[in-house]
Amino acid sequence: xxxxxxxxxxxxxxxxxxxxxxxxxxxxxxxxxxxxxxxxxxxxxxxxxxxxxxxxxxxxxxxxxxxxxxxxxxxxxxxxxxxxxxxxxxxxxxxxxxxxxxxxxxxxxxxxxxxxxxxxxxxxxxxxxxxxxxxxxxxxxxxxxxxxxxxxxxxxxxxxxxxxxxxxxxxxxxxxxxxxxxxxxxxxxxxxxxxxxxxxxxxxxxxxxxxxxxxxxxxxxxxxxxxxxxxxxxxxxxxxxxxxxxxxxxxxxxxxxxxxxxxxxxxxxxxxxxxxxxxxxxxxxxxxxxxxxxxxxxxxxx
Amino acid sequence: xxxxxxxxxxxxxxxxxxxxxxxxxxxxxxxxxxxxxxxxxxxxxxxxxxxxxxxxxxxxxxxxxxxxxxxxxxxxxxxxxxxxxxxxxxxxxxxxxxxxxxxxxxxxxxxxxxxxxxxxxxxxxxxxxxxxxxxxxxxxxxxxxxxxxxxxxxxxxxxxxxxxxxxxxxxxxxx
Amino acid sequence: xxxxxxxxxxxxxxxxxxxxxxxxxxxxxxxxxxxxxxxxxxxxxxxxxxxxxxxxxxxxxxxxxxxxxxxxxxxxxxxxxxxxxxxxxxxxxxxxxxxxxxxxxxxxxxxxxxxxxxxxxxxxxxxxxxxxxxxxxxxxxxxxxxxxxxxxxxxxxxxxxxxxxxxxxxxxxxxxxxxxxxxxxxxxxxxxxxxxxxxxxxxxxxxxxxxxxxxxxxxxxxxxxxxxxxxxxxxxxxxxxxxxxxxxxxxxxxxxxxxxxxxxxxxxxxxxxxxxxxxxxxxxxxxxxxxxxxxxxxxxxxxxxxxxxxxxxxxxxxxxxxxxxxxxxxxxxxxxxxxxxxxxxxxxxxxxxxxxxxxxxxxxxxxxxxxxxxxxxxxxxxxxxxxxxxxxxxxxxxxxxxxxxxxxxxxxxxxxxxxxxxxxxxxxxxxxxxxxxxxxxxxxxxxxxxxxxxxxxxxxxxxxxxxxxxxxxxxxxxxxxxxxxxxxxxxxxxxx
Numbered sequence: 001x002x003x004x005x006x007x008x009x010x011x012x013x014x015x016x017x018x019x020x021x022x023x024x025x026x027x028x029x030x031x032x033x034x035x036x037x038x039x040x041x042x043x044x045x046x047x048x049x050x051x052x053x054x055x056x057x058x059x060x061x062x063x064x065x066x067x068x069x070x071x072x073x074x075x076x077x078x079x080x081x082x083x084x085x086x087x088x089x090x091x092x093x094x095x096x097x098x099x100x101x102x103x104x105x106x107x108x109x110x111x112x113x114x115x116x117x118x119x120x121x122x123x124x125x126x127x128x129x130x131x132x133x134x135x136x137x138x139x140x141x142x143x144x145x146x147x148x149x150x151x152x153x154x155x156x157x158x159x160x161x162x163x164x165x166x167x168x169x170x171x172x173x174x175x176x177x178x179x180x181x182x183x184x185x186x187x188x189x190x191x192x193x194x195x196x197x198x199x200x201x202x203x204x205x206x207x208x209x210x211x212x213x214x215x216x217x218x219x220x221x222x223x224x225x226x227x228x229x230x231x232x233x234x235x236x237x238x239x240x241x242x243x244x245x246x247x248x249x250x251x252x253x254x255x256x257x258x259x260x261x262x263x264x265x266x267x268x269x270x271x272x273x274x275x276x277x278x279x280x281x282x283x284x285x286x287x288x289x290x291x292x293x294x295x296x297x298x299x300x301x302x
Numbered sequence: 303x304x305x306x307x308x309x310x311x312x313x314x315x316x317x318x319x320x321x322x323x324x325x326x327x328x329x330x331x332x333x334x335x336x337x338x339x340x341x342x343x344x345x346x347x348x349x350x351x352x353x354x355x356x357x358x359x360x361x362x363x364x365x366x367x368x369x370x371x372x373x374x375x376x377x378x379x380x381x382x383x384x385x386x387x388x389x390x391x392x393x394x395x396x397x398x399x400x401x402x403x404x405x406x407x408x409x410x411x412x413x414x415x416x417x418x419x420x421x422x423x424x425x426x427x428x429x430x431x432x433x434x435x436x437x438x439x440x441x442x443x444x445x446x447x448x449x450x451x452x453x454x455x456x457x458x459x460x461x462x463x464x465x466x467x468x469x470x471x472x473x474x475x476x477x
Numbered sequence: 478x479x480x481x482x483x484x485x486x487x488x489x490x491x492x493x494x495x496x497x498x499x500x501x502x503x504x505x506x507x508x509x510x511x512x513x514x515x516x517x518x519x520x521x522x523x524x525x526x527x528x529x530x531x532x533x534x535x536x537x538x539x540x541x542x543x544x545x546x547x548x549x550x551x552x553x554x555x556x557x558x559x560x561x562x563x564x565x566x567x568x569x570x571x572x573x574x575x576x577x578x579x580x581x582x583x584x585x586x587x588x589x590x591x592x593x594x595x596x597x598x599x600x601x602x603x604x605x606x607x608x609x610x611x612x613x614x615x616x617x618x619x620x621x622x623x624x625x626x627x628x629x630x631x632x633x634x635x636x637x638x639x640x641x642x643x644x645x646x647x648x649x650x651x652x653x654x655x656x657x658x659x660x661x662x663x664x665x666x667x668x669x670x671x672x673x674x675x676x677x678x679x680x681x682x683x684x685x686x687x688x689x690x691x692x693x694x695x696x697x698x699x700x701x702x703x704x705x706x707x708x709x710x711x712x713x714x715x716x717x718x719x720x721x722x723x724x725x726x727x728x729x730x731x732x733x734x735x736x737x738x739x740x741x742x743x744x745x746x747x748x749x750x751x752x753x754x755x756x757x758x759x760x761x762x763x764x765x766x767x768x769x770x771x772x773x774x775x776x777x778x779x780x781x782x783x784x785x786x787x788x789x790x791x792x793x794x795x796x797x798x799x800x801x802x803x804x805x806x807x808x809x810x811x812x813x814x815x816x817x818x819x820x821x822x823x824x825x826x827x828x829x830x831x832x833x834x835x836x837x838x839x840x841x842x843x844x845x846x847x848x849x850x851x852x853x854x855x856x857x858x859x860x861x862x863x864x865x866x867x868x869x870x871x872x873x874x875x876x877x878x879x880x881x882x883x884x885x886x887x888x889x890x891x892x893x894x895x896x897x898x899x900x901x902x903x904x905x906x907x908x909x910x911x912x913x914x915x916x917x918x919x920x921x922x923x924x925x926x927x928x929x930x931x932x933x934x935x936x937x938x939x940x941x942x943x944x945x946x947x948x949x950x951x952x953x954x955x956x957x958x959x960x961x962x963x964x965x966x967x968x969x970x971x972x973x
Contacts, residue, residue: 072563075631079623082682083616086689092699126631128639132675136682143683147706148690152438155412157387165387165396195394198467208467208523251524251586253602254463256392258415306844309835310911316831324824327802334809338740345803353795360787363838367783370840373776392600416597417704419769419847421915427923429844429913432769437596437704439773456922458847458915460590463523463602466918 012062015055022052023112030097030104039091043145046089046111047138053116054134061123061130074125078118082137085114089141091149162262162273166193183298187280190273194259202284209255210247216278217287221248231291235278240264304428372431374408374442383408383444388455390418390435393464395455403450403475409443411435418468419458425451432458450475485561486554493547493568494871500540500575501864505943507533509936512905515921515929524602526919527588535578535591538719539618541859543571544867545725546625549673552666552728553629557636563628570621577614581607590917592715595691595707599698609695616688622718623681630674637663643671645749652746662744666728668752673725676759680717683710705773709763716763723826723858724755726866727797730819733873734801737816738808742800751796754788761785768842779839786837790830798823813876814883814949817892819869825861829854832907847917850910857903872950879953887949894942898935905932 026049037045088110097104115137123130157165180186191197199209210220216235219227223246228234238245240263242255263274275294282288335341383406389396391414401407411420413435420443421432433443447453450473457468507529513519514526521529550564581587585607589598593615598608637643647655648662655662663671687710694700731742764782767774801823810816832854836845845851876882883891909928914921921929 070558070631070635072560072566072628075563075624075627076566078627079620082685083620083689086686087693090693090697091701092693092697122627125627126634128634129627129631132640132678136679140682140686143710144686144690147703147710148686149701151701151703154414154438155440157389157410157412157440158414160387162396165389166398193396193399195396195468195470198393198469199464208464251522251602254524256415256462256464256600258391304844304911304913305841306848306850306911306913309841309845310907313832313835313907317828320824320827320831323802324820327805328812328820330807331805331810331812333807335807341806342803345799345806349795349799349803352799353791356791356794357788360790364784364787367838367840368780371779372839372843373771373779375776416600417594417708421847423913427913429848432843432846434767434770434773436708436770436773439705439770441770441772443771456915459594460527460592460917461597462600463527463588465527466523466915466920466922469922 012059016059019052019055019059022048023056025049026052026112027105027108030108031101036095036098039094039149040145042094043089043148044142046144047141049108049112050085050115050141051134051138053112054119054130054137057116057118057120058123058130058134061120062127064124069124070126071124074121078121078125078133081114081118081121082140085111085118085137086140086144088114089144089148094149159267162190162193180300182279183276183294183296183300184279184283186273186300187276187278187283191277191280194262196277199255206249209250212281213284214286216282216285216292217289218285222246223248223250223252229291232278232294235281235292236274239274239277304426306429372433372444374444382406385410388412388420388435389414390420390457390461390468391415392462393457393468395420395457395468395470397455397470398472399470400473401447403447406444406446409433409445410440411443412440413437416461417459418461421456421458423454423456424449425453434459447474483554486551486559489561489564489568490547490551492565493543493550494867496568496572497540497543497547498867498871500536500543502943504533504536504540505940507536509933509940512902512929512933512936514919515926516933517921517926518930518933521919523919524586524588527590527917528582528586530917531588531590532579532582535615536575537859538591538722539571539575541722541863541867542622542718543568545722545863546622548867548870549666549670549725549728550625550629552732553632553670556664556667557632559628559632563624567621567624567628570624571618574614574617574619574621577610577617581611581614585610587611592711593691594711595694595702595704598691599694605695609692612688612692612695616685616692619681619684619688623678623685626674626677626681629670630678633663633667633671633674637667643667644753645744648744649746649749662749665731665742665744665748668744668749669725669728672752672756672759673721675756676717676721679760680714684714684718687711687714705770708767708770709774712763712766713760716766717759719855719859720759720762722863723866724759726822726863729866729870730797730801730823733815733870734804734819736877737813737819737873738804738810740804740808742804748796748800751792755792758785758789758792762789765837765842768839769846783837783839787834790834793830794827798827812888813872814888814891814946815869815872815874815876817869817888818865818872821892821896822862822865822869825857825863825865829857829862832857844913845910847915848910849906849914849916851916853903853906853910856906861899861903868946872946872953875950875953878957880956880958881953883949883953887945891942891946891949895939895946896942898937898939898942901935902932902939903935905929905935 026045029045088107097107118137119130119134122133180189199207200212201207202212204211204213215230217230219229220234221227240260243253243257246252264271268274275296278294279298282293285292384402386398386401386407386409388409388411390411409420411433415437418435419432420435422430422445424430431443431445433441435441453472453474455470455472457465461468510519511526511529511533514521550559553559586603587607588603589601589608589611593611598611633643634640641647643663645662648660687707690702690707694702735742761781762785764778765786768779768782805820832850835841836850836854905928912924914928
């Protein structure tokens, strides 16, 4: 700095004072009985602590004898310290730490130590690198407030029923516009709306997934060499929990697990659409029997 | 001609121009000169002109693209439109199979799981509109279909093993 | 150009260059397999295709980055002190990270791509452990990168007088005082070093934050992450890394092309101001990856992204490329293979830039975003720019010390096959993009595999050209004269 001696002493003193206040404030906050702040605010407070730690670190590093500068160990420390500091900011544990003041204090001391080390190491390595490192560390902690530990809730659109989203009230003459008269016809519509046909062809050819033609009631070869008949329970499990099934000739985990959530659970307690799909699969098989069919009749109840 | 084909032509034209400049400079080395002063003067003069030209061109290009940005200001987003929900998920789009013609439509696009992209292709296979489908967010894509026919939606953001199969057809108008 | 009296420095550069080129060659073969699959000349299930795509993307970027790091490190070591053990440590961390990425893709079937866009790494068909190994691998790579950036930035600060000196601040704003004090501005290659150091560290920090967030999420699925926040950070980080490669390789132009044209490139005010703007633009361009988040992303950032992306062309064309053309114009260049590769790389940079500026225009982006136009422009930059610069550099080094020289016929053959094949390969992407073919598709939608077949033929021709170049390189290497002087004694002409 080109400032005169007294100005630079004032600046240095100021940094030490402000830095110490921030460090102690950040540590003392862990012992206060105040309730949980939101996670983003919590991140910003961490950023303030980092600022304090960094300011003190720069002043300390200036006191380091020249012969210790330009050592590679400073570079390695400056890069590794922020990693450990970040690991001490584990958002899903914030609520736990708010109730355990001792651990919280230890956590903050750790953050202060690693932030300080990072900035100290930068300034020790080469004078002039300390300030940029401080700015980057503070910015990184503040940036965490934008999305680490917080996320928007799923859109309300997701809770709309399937029939609302795919409503034919906008006209059109496609097959999907006609009201189904049987459960298996509803199943055909639902499976088209949900895009099952992209992977499961109905013409007998093998696609990304097994064909639905002549599936119900037929024995299926599994990847472990055993065979199982595709009865109702098998088909139901295959749709709701595809991660548990691996057929021979298909890699594991190809089918997403999303369909399970869309077809079962509290909002679908009657499993109406699931049964419709399984009726549709049965309608494509010439070995369909009551064992492979759903326990409800193939009729639309009004 | 499709918009993208026009862009390709523009690109090819510019590339040919660039290639010619580079070729000319290479060929100039057949007649080397020792004294660089004259070349430097002319070179710097050309560079200054090029700098002014490219800066003005880029700034005016920036200004001229502004009216065509697809971002709905919040006022127009609320205006009269048919709001069509689209839910992208691994590996399908949950959406109606028919939308009306000549009607301002706002597709409200979101995702159930990972990032997808809602890309609308017309019956000629031209990509006419698209927006990202993100979990937890809704993107409002405004489209007014002026031609009836079959349109195909494709996913344009890698979303897993079924990404290339993720498509949905819908019809527009009295089809 | 390259001193024979720094064997340690040369060994470090060779370590970086050789490992980078080996990974690059392997990844090009992986890329060929992918294009053949899309051409339907090779059959592979989509799981394998996307694993290969993950490997190819991550591998190529890291490979070219390693080459750029090694070359720039060596060039700067001629001017300032740089610790070799630290550079090797950085290299080792990166290689370890690459091994992690390979293990996760090959053995864990990880196929989340090198953009690891949240939440996809956690919602795919691969083993859970593979996600963790991939993320740890990327963190190791980032750690090695940041160590290199730190070392480079620290050295530049020390040698040229802190941030202001390294930026040439007083040289631009107080030239008379600066000259009167007997100061000289940093040499041209110090500016890519400064920009790589500053932007590399800044974005590396962002990558570190994102990486730790994802790792924590991998360990503890209760942790929430905002997908839009993650998307911004992912592109801020990855765009800067990919973009920095070609800016770092500009140092090869300043030194290597100078050597080939027998003219000198030196620092001027225009040059310095050009690099200041690049320093900023590399950071602010990334918004152009989010144009199609039409409501979610704040609108002001979209406008800003287009303006920044547009203006990037100014320092590149008006300073670096124009300066390079002035170096070549009516010079006494001997068009050896090294000079030819180096010069052609400039064409790739500018042409790739045109494709990029078209895509960076928001109204056009609607038709091009995530189509094959995107790989078209970045393959032009990386293959037609970065790789050619690296090959040019390697060949200039080989030619300067070899008793052999390449015959005109072989030069023409290698150039025509490599460059011609490359143009055919790249045009497959441009035509695909213009016809709306989506990127990252394991199978080709309409109009079918024809374009991919065309591109595959181009790639094979290009690889034949590169193979011939490899053997020619071995031949040049076989007759090294260790005592040959490398730096022309009679440099007179100065260009800036």
